[in-house]
Amino acid sequence: MKKDRKEKGNCPNLRFLEFEGEWVECKLLDIAQKITIKNKDRRVENVISNSAQRGLIPQLDFFDKEIANNDNTSGYYIIENGDYVYNPRKSVTAPYGPVNIYKGDHLGIVSPLYLCFKVKNINKDFLFHFFKSSSWHKFIYLNGDNGARHDRVSIKDETFFKLPVCYPKTEEQNKIVEFLSLIDQRIETQNKIIEELKKLKTALVDKFLKPKIYWKKVRLSNCCSIRNGLSLIQNDSQIGYLVTRIETISHRYIDLNKVGYLETSIDISKYKLNEGDILFSNINSVSHIGKTAFVDKKYNLYHGMNLLRLVTDRSILNPYFLFLILNTPKSINKFQSICNQAVSQASINQTELGKFSFSAPPLSEQNTIAEFFKKIEKSIFLETRKLSCYKKQKLFLMREMFI
Template sequence: MSKQKKGLLPELRFPEFEKEPNWPCVQLNAVAKRSTSKNKGEKVSRVLTNSAVGGVVDQRDYFEKDIAVKGNLESYYIVDEGDYVYNPRISSTAPVGPISKNKLGKGVMSPLYTVFRFNSKKNDFFEQFFKSSRWHGYLQTISNSGARHDRMSITSSEFMAMPVPNPGDMEQQKIADCLTSIDELITLHTQKLDALKDHKKGLMQKLFPTEGEAVPKLRFPEFNAKGAWKTYPLGSAGQNLDSKRVPITEKDRVKGNFPYYGASGVIDYVNDYIFDEELLCISEDGANLRARTYPIAFSIAGKTWVNNHAHVIRFEHKSTQTLVENYLNSVSLEDYLTGMAQPKLNRAKLDIIPIPLPSLEERAVIADFLTSLDELISHQASTVENLVKHKKGLIQKLFPVMDEVN
């Protein structure tokens, strides 16, 4: 692909199309039509939603419950497989709301959404176009600025008048095939990442003794005859450094290069530090203590600052810290939490959490194994992240900026 001037052409164009005419710009309603079939008699009960990250998904899967109530579905739009859906709700990942293609099958969508269908079945080009940000400017221009701050206010007729690029069929397909192949690669590598995480999760249930047991189900052969593991209260397994923590309010923080940690990990960077060694942090409060959407225990190293929302523990041996970190992230801590709306793991409860540990020699072997597995997972996560960045950059160059085109 070679570089082109901006304007009626994308920045990058496949060589075989370099001598083809400039791309025409048409309104969306020239290549697609709104779909306004209402769910009369509530014949369709499958409720779909369009999320900024997952695209079109089952509402029950996305919200973990039904939001739409039976008896209120007659006003919902019927959405067939292959239809496109615009959700006007904005977010950090979808600053003007997402447009997604329905690949799940027939369902119904909230009347707040705009449903439309392309005249041609071959519309993968437009699916990819809507994954770019090249159409955002138009919606930002016509949106009612006095509307709700979390939702774009655009009439259906204004939406369907959106300018879209419409190159020849062969060039459309070439671009769609290129970007779809990257999507498939991202999917495969994401599946591999998920498989590695699941593999580690399964191993964690076997590498540590379960409650009531003294040895794990899986053990490295050289330690099979070494006898039972011992259980220690966390307060005696390491040295608590909570007294050294210092919170800094957001308005008082001075920006710098040193990571500032809270319950969820790095939350800012400041110009000073209070720790300069390898330590273990454990979330002290926050809904995540029950939700487990990020690790409860995480290692920090070097010059760092920690506020009072994460406990800080020093261990004599790095292998002990590795085992404790992995163990705490794999077991339920529900019995040690206080508070309901805002769960808390206070110092007294933290100190009595039982931690099963083998000899130092066995700890070192297990720690090396877990570290190697984490490095493999981290490498795979980086692969996925780099592919996503590559796709994001490429897609911006394969489509023109629509206000320039217009």
């Protein structure tokens, strides 16, 4: 690929070597036509949602229930294979709303809140990748209206159709589509690899952690100290002790963010986490209660988390084995069933948490099980990091290959 070609005219920064010449610039209205046909007779029942991450999919697949019904779809627009749909709803992955192409075999209908259009004289998949890039964001930012809702882009249809679109000759469009489609396939394959590893882990957890006759019953309060995290006190004069909270709990590996500073008079030492500690989510939504993370670095403990630290001799219990036990669906369901939902945020009482009991095999067997699952978790972590690299690579290419 060639680089740094913008000084030579209307060309992207990255381009395949065999192509020369400037790209054509037009307005979207030159190659697109708004879809205005509505489902007046309600003959089409296939309601389609526009998801930033999953594209145009049947509403039932997206929401797990029908939001629209046959009585309120007469104002919906009818779309067919190859049509585009713009959803002005903002998200992290689509900061100016997603534009997706419909690939369904049957006619679909979409909400009148969406903008639908057909295109001509351009490779449809090339335009699809253009809308997956950030090249069109600046136009929306500069031309969108200041709407009342912060979660939606407010832009008139006629303004949206004035969006500038740059494109090369058909052969180059096809080459770009083929190249980016290969990257998408690799990302999809990587997602499947991670999903299969997670399924494998779940199946093996069911097998290896199923109590045997010779396993002994253990009560959590008898093997662990349970400690609350520290609430933050915002004050500009406070010094910067790093405090962390769990943003995302994903098996053994956790994402931790700096969220504030601690009052200088507080003894920070008792909030230090040690390797082998277990963080337990004790306050939040019910679905978050009971999620755990295994500490493998030094951090401080944040409010909303319980610290579980072994007080028994480690010749009796392996901390990572305990972490696996706490992570089973059966354990999480138990924690969520005993949490207090009468307050604004669901929470779990330390005394109730301490009553939790489980069965454990001899230490040698615990160690074997723990090391085995650590290896699986390491594989999931490495494959997930690889996926992140693929996605970053694609973002870079999308930024450099379009104008």
